[in-house]
Amino acid sequence: MYTIHEGDVEAVELPGRKHKMIIGPDNFGGAESMCFGVADFPPNAHAPAHVHEVEEEILYVLSGAGDMFFDGKPEALRPGTCIYVPPGVEHSINNTCDEVLKVSYVFSPPVRQGSYDAKR
Numbered sequence: 673m674y675t676i677h678e679g680d681v682e683a684v685e686l687p688g689r690k691h692k693m694i695i696g697p698d699n700f701g702g703a704e705s706m707c708f709g710v711a712d713f714p715p716n717a718h719a720p721a722h723v724h725e726v727e728e729e730i731l732y733v734l735s736g737a738g739d740m741f742f743d744g745k746p747e748a749l750r751p752g753t754c755i756y757v758p759p760g761v762e763h764s765i766n767n768t769c770d771e772v773l774k775v776s777y778v779f780s781p782p783v784r785q786g787s788y789d790a791k792r
Contacts, residue, residue, distance in 0.1 A: 674701075676694060676695070676700045676701075678692060678694060678710060681693070681694050681699075681700075681709075683712070686711075686719070687719060687720050688713060688714075688717045688718050688719030688720065688765070689711045689712060689713045689714075689717065689719050689765075690711065690712045690714075691709065691710075691711045692709050692710050692711070693707055693708075693709040694708055694709045694710065695707060695708040695709070696708070696709075696782045697782050698784075703782065704782075705780060705781060705782070706778055706779060706780040706781070706782055707778070707779050707780075707782035707783060708776070708777065708778050709776070709777055710734070710774060710775065710776050710777070711774070711775050711777065712772045712773070712774050713736070713738065713765055713767040713772065713773040713774075713775075714767065714772060715767060715769065715770045715771060715772065716767055716768070716769075716770070717766075717767045717773075718764070718765070718766050718767075719764055719765045719766075720764055721741065721762050721763065721764040722762070722763070722764070723760060723761065723762050723763075724757065724759055724760075724779070724783065725759060725760065726759050726781065727759060727779045727780065727781055727782075727783055728756070728757070728758060728759060728779070728780050729755075729756075729757040729777060729778070729779050730754070730755065730756055730757075730777065730778045731754070731755040731757070731775045731776065731777045732752075732753070732754050732755070732775060732776045732777075733749050733750060733751050733752065733753040733754075733755075733773070733774075733775050734751060734774040734775060734776060735751055735771065735772065735773070735774045736749075736751070736767060736769050736771050736772055736773030736774055737749060737750050737751075737767075737768055737769040737773065738765060738766050738767040738768045738769065738773045739765070739766045739768060740755060740763060740764070740765050740766075741762075741763060741764045741765075741766070742757075742761055742762070742763050743761060743762050743763075744762070746766075749765070749773070
């Protein structure tokens with residue numbers, strides 16, 4: 673099998689979001705060099721600032737609206753927004769609307785869910 677549906681993956685509760693790691697080293701597919709998933713940020717929620725020391729992250733906004741902060745500076749998010757977060761950049765997300773802000777993401781190298789939340 674090479675396909676999986678998001679609905680087949682259980683969400684993990686992390687600060688300010690529900691996180692589904694769909695593909696990765698310990699998940700479906702066993703990808704070794706990257707991971708992919710989705711995160712749902714509830715209405716008016718805030719996910720705390722954190723840093724990925726060595727991982728690059730790409731996010732894509734699927735629905736909702738909000739702000740992503742990079743080293744404390746906000747940038748607006750809306751459906752279709754694509755985001756690149758290089759290693760070492762502190763970032764966080766605020767959902768500023770009354771609906772779920774849903775993003776998909778890719779990390780390389782892969783991360784463990786929530787392993788980066790306590791850093792910095």
